[in-house]
Amino acid sequence: xxxxxxxxxxxxxxxxxxxxxxxxxxxxxxxxxxxxxxxxxxxxxxxxxxxxxxxxxxxxxxxxxxxxxxxxxxxxxxxxxxxxxxxxxxxxxxxxxxxxxxxxxxxxxxxxxxxxxxxxxxxxxxxxxxxxxxxxxxxxxxxxxxxxxxxxxxxxxxxxxxxxxxxxxxxxxxxxxxxxxxxxxxxxxxxxxxxxxxxxxxxxxxxxxxxxx
Amino acid sequence: xxxxxxxxxxxxxxxxxxxxxxxxxxxxxxxxxxxxxxxxxxxxxxxxxxxxxxxxxxxxxxxxxxxxxxxxxxxxxxxxxxxxxxxxxxxxxxxxxxxxxxxxxxxxxxxxxxxxxxxxxxxxxxxxxxxxxxxxxxxxxxxxxxxxxxxxxxxxxxxxxxxxxxxxxxxxxxxxxxxxxxxxxxxxxxxxxxxxxxxxxxxxxxxxxxxxx
Numbered sequence: 001x002x003x004x005x006x007x008x009x010x011x012x013x014x015x016x017x018x019x020x021x022x023x024x025x026x027x028x029x030x031x032x033x034x035x036x037x038x039x040x041x042x043x044x045x046x047x048x049x050x051x052x053x054x055x056x057x058x059x060x061x062x063x064x065x066x067x068x069x070x071x072x073x074x075x076x077x078x079x080x081x082x083x084x085x086x087x088x089x090x091x092x093x094x095x096x097x098x099x100x101x102x103x104x105x106x107x108x109x110x111x112x113x114x115x116x117x118x119x120x121x122x123x124x125x126x127x128x129x130x131x132x133x134x135x136x137x138x139x140x141x142x143x144x145x146x147x148x149x150x151x152x153x154x155x156x157x158x159x160x161x162x163x164x165x166x167x168x169x170x171x172x173x174x175x176x177x178x179x180x181x182x183x184x185x186x187x188x189x190x191x192x193x194x195x196x197x198x199x200x201x202x203x204x205x206x207x208x209x210x211x212x213x
Numbered sequence: 214x215x216x217x218x219x220x221x222x223x224x225x226x227x228x229x230x231x232x233x234x235x236x237x238x239x240x241x242x243x244x245x246x247x248x249x250x251x252x253x254x255x256x257x258x259x260x261x262x263x264x265x266x267x268x269x270x271x272x273x274x275x276x277x278x279x280x281x282x283x284x285x286x287x288x289x290x291x292x293x294x295x296x297x298x299x300x301x302x303x304x305x306x307x308x309x310x311x312x313x314x315x316x317x318x319x320x321x322x323x324x325x326x327x328x329x330x331x332x333x334x335x336x337x338x339x340x341x342x343x344x345x346x347x348x349x350x351x352x353x354x355x356x357x358x359x360x361x362x363x364x365x366x367x368x369x370x371x372x373x374x375x376x377x378x379x380x381x382x383x384x385x386x387x388x389x390x391x392x393x394x395x396x397x398x399x400x401x402x403x404x405x406x407x408x409x410x411x412x413x414x415x416x417x418x419x420x421x422x423x424x425x426x
Binding site: 008009033034036037038039040041042043060061063064065066067068069072084086087088090091094111112134136137 | 279
């Protein structure tokens with residue numbers, strides 16, 4: 001299990017500082033959609049050196065013009081980029097092709113995707129499928145059950161991530177479902193002491209899943 | 214019928230120059246998603262003075278964090294902002310509330326939205342519903358029929374726009390469907406002489422729909 005820490009709705013200076021502080025406890029640092037829309041893809045290049053050994057994900061939330069956006073994200077130093085599952089399958093294919101060719105990874109954000117739609121896009125073996133409850137809708141009640149149900153429904157999908165309202169308690173309950181990536185945003189970044197919060201998440205993750213850094 | 218000219222995949226300097234040249238022939242200048250993701254929402258402020266009397270639309274393609282993105286777009290001088298119809302209804306409602314409160318207009322991009330989804334979001338009387346064929350999928354075969362079918366299926370929706378591969382020929386055929394807004398991007402902006410192309414679109418629009426500037 002890997003920890004992805006999402007940074008959102010702060011200035012670029014704050015984002016850089018947070019990245020520097022939090023990267024030692026993260027496998028992936030996420031430059032949130034708000035950073036990309038506030039500052040453009042150049043935000044990625046600004047955060048990249050601060051991320052150190054952690055990978056950098058650009059939460060581009062691409063939904064059209066897949067080739068252009070993924071090429072721009074790669075050019076600006078993203079290791080991973082997101083595309084919406086709500087995109088056309090043609091867009092998903094385009095993004096996947098660019099990701100594969102450039103050595104970046106594609107994460108498919110499954111926000112508002114019905115199972116029928118997911119069934120149309122199970123043919124991207126290296127993609128990460130991210131279960132995501134909308135910020136505007138509130139958090140998932142039981143992320144463990146959500147991941148388990150998804151893995152059961154789509155056994156051919158190997159790589160699963162989950163985002164949306166993950167806290168220490170729900171994280172502790174995720175040993176069974178064992179998603180590849182757990183994404184935490186405000187649960188770490190908006191705390192008074194984000195580093196301490198990141199350490200706690202890391203500790204619970206290790207205890208729960210025998211995760212070794 | 215109004216003409217919205219979309220500017221995409223150029224430098225901010227070129228976008229400003231194109232806006233200055235094309236705004237006299239446009240009702241709405243669109244700062245495309247590529248400009249927002251390449252340069253951030255500040256791209257809007259850069260284009261606003263160049264747009265003159267034309268309104269400025271920020272193609273934010275919001276799909277989550279509706280309040281934050283719409284407030285940022287408004288702060289950076291957008292007159293209209295887009296949200297994806299593929300968003301949760303909660304996100305659409307949030308965007309609509311911010312738009313109504315701030316005096317901006319919300320355009321719902323119906324990319325990849327099935328009729329069942331559209332039926333869940335017909336309750337935004339001031340919103341503009343944009344029929345949109347993905348760049349990655351290719352253009353709509355018959356935009357006139359597409360708008361007519363949409364208006365028949367959703368007679369309660371008053372404001373309809375259409376985007377995706379509109380050319381002079383398909384525009385000439387849209388008198389019957391008469392959408393409120395026709396969105397043209399590369400059909401104008403990528404031509405050798407964009408101003409001449411914009412004038413041609415304007416002329417055909419006037420002839421077809423007795424549109425007066």
